[in-house]
Amino acid sequence: MGFIDTLSITASGLTAERVRLQAVASNLANARTTRGVDGGPYVRQLPLIESVGRDFGTELERNLAWAQVTEVANATDPFELVYDPSHPHADDQGYVKYPNVNILNEMVDMMTTARTYEANVNAVETTKQMAHVAISIGRG
Amino acid sequence: MNIPAISPLLSGAPSFGPRAPIGAAATPGADFGAQLAGALREVNAAQLNADDGLRAMAAGEGTDIHQTMIGLAEADIALRTMVSVRDRAVEAYQTIMNMSI
Amino acid sequence: MSALLFDRLHSGLGVVLDLRASQQALTASNLANAYTPGFQARFIRFDTILADAVGATESQGMTRTDALHVGAPGDLPSAPPIEYVDPVPWSVDGNSVTPEREVIRMTENSIMFEATSTGLNRRLALLRFAASDGKAG
Numbered sequence: 001m002g003f004i005d006t007l008s009i010t011a012s013g014l015t016a017e018r019v020r021l022q023a024v025a026s027n028l029a030n031a032r033t034t035r036g037v038d039g040g041p042y043v044r045q046l047p048l049i050e051s052v053g054r055d056f057g058t059e060l061e062r063n064l065a066w067a068q069v070t071e072v073a074n075a076t077d078p079f080e081l082v083y084d085p086s087h088p089h090a091d092d093q094g095y096v097k098y099p100n101v102n103i104l105n106e107m108v109d110m111m112t113t114a115r116t117y118e119a120n121v122n123a124v125e126t127t128k129q130m131a132h133v134a135i136s137i138g139r140g
Numbered sequence: 141m142n143i144p145a146i147s148p149l150l151s152g153a154p155s156f157g158p159r160a161p162i163g164a165a166a167t168p169g170a171d172f173g174a175q176l177a178g179a180l181r182e183v184n185a186a187q188l189n190a191d192d193g194l195r196a197m198a199a200g201e202g203t204d205i206h207q208t209m210i211g212l213a214e215a216d217i218a219l220r221t222m223v224s225v226r227d228r229a230v231e232a233y234q235t236i237m238n239m240s241i
Numbered sequence: 242m243s244a245l246l247f248d249r250l251h252s253g254l255g256v257v258l259d260l261r262a263s264q265q266a267l268t269a270s271n272l273a274n275a276y277t278p279g280f281q282a283r284f285i286r287f288d289t290i291l292a293d294a295v296g297a298t299e300s301q302g303m304t305r306t307d308a309l310h311v312g313a314p315g316d317l318p319s320a321p322p323i324e325y326v327d328p329v330p331w332s333v334d335g336n337s338v339t340p341e342r343e344v345i346r347m348t349e350n351s352i353m354f355e356a357t358s359t360g361l362n363r364r365l366a367l368l369r370f371a372a373s374d375g376k377a378g
Binding site: 002003005006007009010012013014016017020049050051053058059060063064065066067113115116119120122123126127129130133134136137138139 | 258261262263265266267268269270271272273274275276277278280283285320321323340343344347348351354355358359361362365
């Protein structure tokens with residue numbers, strides 16, 4: 001089995017993690033944005049990730065799994081309502097809607113995603129090493 | 141004909157019985173043959189040992205990588221040594237055969 | 242591959258390298274899908290399949306007594322056994338990938354890949370030397 005598939009699998013993982021990190025960064029930056037692009041509060045961005053693979057070939061080939069970001073969705077959990085009639089964005093009842101972003105969750109996501117990103121980079125290095133070793137078989 | 145350089149090699153490990161008389165070196169051809177045969181056995185043993193080590197390591201049994209690599213190096217050296225001995229023997233034979241008597 | 246020139250150990254080493262390369266692909270899959278909901282981490286169980294490949298198991302029958310003897314030709318190895326990791330009971334999305342475990346498995350696997358490959362190389366060099374009748378090159 002060549003290493004080309006392995007490298008492309010890791011590449012898909014790096015892409016997925018980069019999208020996650022971007023979503024986290026955006027969520028953190030806009031955690032208190034009460035008026036977003038469409039007039040309402042900022043909505044938490046949630047990347048939806050699926051695994052895709054082959055459904056033909058050997059059992060091993062069918063177990064290879066690439067990561068694919070199908071979309072970056074708007075999270076549907078409810079906004080945080082804060083009673084603050086003096087706020088310029090308060091509604092008729094005096095409530096301000098704040099984004100459905102939980103800063104602690106975002107921080108945890110950021111750390112775990114960064115670590116996993118590193119592990120994927122590690123995987124690229126290891127695969128490269130193995131490929132070099134394989135190329136050198138029979139040499140000298 | 142007593143070849144001083146070879147005699148110490150031929151006396152071998154100390155034994156409790158009578159030592160082989162120095163006169164045993166008088167037929168250098170036979171003793172050299174024995175030496176070569178011994179070297180061949182060592183080479184064979186070294187290669188089998190190296191193969192065993194490599195087989196065990198590849199099967200994931202114990203991670204004694206350094207032992208396996210040492211075993212492979214020893215087999216390599218044993219083979220090269222034997223070839224070297226053989227080459228010298230052939231050289232010596234040819235030298236002798238080319239002597240005009 | 243000529244069974245006369247290259248014995249069971251030689252082809253077995255090739256199979257071992259193949260299996261370890263495949264394991265690397267599975268580790269890559271696990272790490273890529275560390276955040277895919279419902280994804281189960283997978284790996285190759287190496288317990289017996291490596292030993293079978295190189296003929297290190299007792300069931301081989303013939304033992305070689307001389308390095309010049311050709312080993313018994315092996316059967317084609319069957320497909321490697323792939324196992325899945327169950328998610329922990331408190332998992333929210335059913336994903337069972339632990340990056341730490343994957344990295345450790347990957348490290349061990351790549352070390353053994355390189356060790357096996359180097360061993361194969363040294364053995365090949367020895368055979369090559371013997372085949373060229375002791376003449377260098």
